[in-house]
Amino acid sequence: KRKKKAINNNSSCYDHEINALLETMPLARSVSSNDIPALESIIQSSLTTTSSKNIGHVQILTLEQTVGEAFTGGRSTPVFEIKCQVTTKAGIVKERLFIVKLIFMPTTAKEGGVDSSLCQKRESYAVERRFYEFIAPELRRVLAIPKLLASDHNGSQALPIACWLMTSLRVLYPSHPHVLDANSHMLYALNWLAQFHAYSWKTTTTSDWRKHLWERGGFWNKKKKNDDGKLKSSWLNTCKWLSKNHPTYVTANTKSLATRLSALSEALSDFMLTQSKSSWSTMIHGDYKAANLFFKHRQEGNDINDDDERAAAAAIDFQYTGAGVPAEDVSYLLFPDAYINYWDEENSLLQYYYSTLMDCLMMSNKGGPSSLPWKA
Incomplete structure (x- = not known):
């Protein structure tokens, strides 16, 4: 009572x-x-x-x-x-x-x-x-x-x-697909992301943008109630779905992934926090996925040129924007959950992001392939 x-x-x-x-x-x-x-x-x-x-x-x-x-x-x-x-x-x-x-x-x-x-x-x-x-x-x-x-x-x-x-972005960017096409939407989204990351590249840990945002950006970097328990139960359900739809992906290692991630989580979190304060850090969106992206309609039979491609995507929802490592945004875009993935296109999409980022950095005199080689 x-x-x-x-x-x-x-x-x-x-x-x-x-x-x-x-x-x-x-x-x-x-x-x-x-x-x-x-x-x-x-x-x-x-x-x-x-x-x-x-x-x-x-x-x-x-x-x-x-x-x-x-x-x-x-x-x-x-x-x-x-x-x-x-x-x-x-x-x-x-x-x-x-x-x-x-x-x-x-x-x-x-x-x-x-x-x-x-x-x-x-x-x-x-x-x-x-x-x-x-x-x-x-x-x-x-x-x-x-x-x-x-x-x-x-x-x-x-x-x-x-x-x-x-x-509202819907007038100029009316397209809001649930799944991003690897040959169009993904390229436009990665282009937007490369420009976004280049903006705060090589800024110091005392830069003005950091005081307004999360010290450690990213939706998945925020502690949730009973994270470990939810991780294990959610992954169990995911494995059941994979077993039914993609049985070749399910192995003993696959099934134990949640347990291994849970054991690593604290050390990995500490490591990434350190990285978010290093010279490799930049501003990350923190929740970069299809739900937060809008696109211009592509005209049938017309290719989008470089200038159009740079302005073909728009983004919203910056609740979890803050300091982080650019790869966090890229990996979340490519693999937001177990139902959407770009395994077959992963390498080409990563190379596209890298080349676009290098173009942006060179245009702003912040670096280029010689200081940030692809294989590094």
Whole structure:
């Protein structure tokens, strides 16, 4: 009974905290209550602030919440998609798409202390918000990334509500495949990634970008509850699936992989943390997979040239962006789970990434094949 009463008290305190916080968050309040006039005013004000055009009027045509798409065994975070008719003071009318990311997170309080995994989740959204404010503006000169238009508070605090308004990538990058084609999507994704990694290549451990992001980037580098137990049970289910669909892949070594990884995890984590602070480290996306990538449509019968290829992909979701080793992003893109892999194309895709990275580094005088040979 005492435990139940404590849980109810925590819930009551949390509800009060959320309601009080919403009163100080006009964007979150207008979206959650479907207050269209207030939301139109916020969008108009943000466009006036962030654009050189004089905005005369904003009319919301639709406001819809996505259900979250199923990718690689999970589901992406639902967002609000807003279609607007924007009229400038010169009378030019244009339809625009915007995204509002609004997340309500549970209380971090639990019996006997604080839930560290929920604290980590709150911080992940604060990291993403800081990425959009402090890192993305310069990156957007060469890479397709959403533009931050407005957010409640300064957006950089780890609060139980996170909310911000961004441009949508879907107009210019409408293609959002679940599986990436090795001869097109994968090349465009690796091209984006090489440019992203080259941006922070050879920066020091005191570089400004590091203070805004995770000290150790990557979704899989964040401690999850009962990681070891989940790893073993998940891998057991994966082996069952492999036995049914690809029995030649299942051996005694395959089955024992989870146990061996569990034994190595702490030492490997320490090693990679050291590497993330070395001269080989750079900024990594941290969750670079199909669910977070959008592409331009390829016209039938037309090849995409080098310039088009550099701008054919766009990326979202920077919750786990931080310091790391570039190979982490590349390996996760190629092998996001046991159901998608590029074994047959692995070597050619790695060579493509390497050559693109070398081009980017040479263009910015940060190195090249002589200092970073392929076989090294």
